[in-house]
Amino acid sequence: MKAFMTEFKKFVARGNVMDMAVGIIIGGAFTAIVTSLVNDILMPILSLLTGGFDFSALCIVLGEGENAATLNYGSFIAAIINFFLISLVIFMLIKTINKLSIKKEEAPATTKECPFCKEQVSVSAVRCPHCTSELK
Numbered sequence: 001m002k003a004f005m006t007e008f009k010k011f012v013a014r015g016n017v018m019d020m021a022v023g024i025i026i027g028g029a030f031t032a033i034v035t036s037l038v039n040d041i042l043m044p045i046l047s048l049l050t051g052g053f054d055f056s057a058l059c060i061v062l063g064e065g066e067n068a069a070t071l072n073y074g075s076f077i078a079a080i081i082n083f084f085l086i087s088l089v090i091f092m093l094i095k096t097i098n099k100l101s102i103k104k105e106e107a108p109a110t111t112k113e114c115p116f117c118k119e120q121v122s123v124s125a126v127r128c129p130h131c132t133s134e135l136k
Contacts, residue, residue, distance in 0.1 A: 031086065038082050 011017060039056070047054050058074030111120040117131040127134055 030089075031082075034086050034089070035082055038078055038085060042081065042085075043078060 043055055055074040055077050056072075058077070059070040059072045062069040062071060110123055112123050112125075112135075113119070114121050114128040114131065114133065114135065116133040117128060119128065119130040121128050121130070121135065125135055
């Protein structure tokens, strides 16, 4: 059991697991923001454009009476809009990050390998300091 706990601690302490945990937490908070954006801002605007039609009230009543079951497909439409907005924002965020990432150019080599002794020597050297061979 002790070996299992030690292995688990190593697993959790790795950077990838911690990064994933932070990403999931931020993703949950981000989802709440987008859900609020859809429900509180976009759906009322969409309702205004459709003549006061409330999408969240769209449902099919399955049965009779006050407590009849309903299929709330208006909520499903809002969930689809949530999904597309989250996808769009993530796409734009990744696209921006990719543009901002600075690719390091490789610095020109300052050393080369001596073909005779295989030691590293300066690129400008004409004779190897290790084996004294002439370099091209």
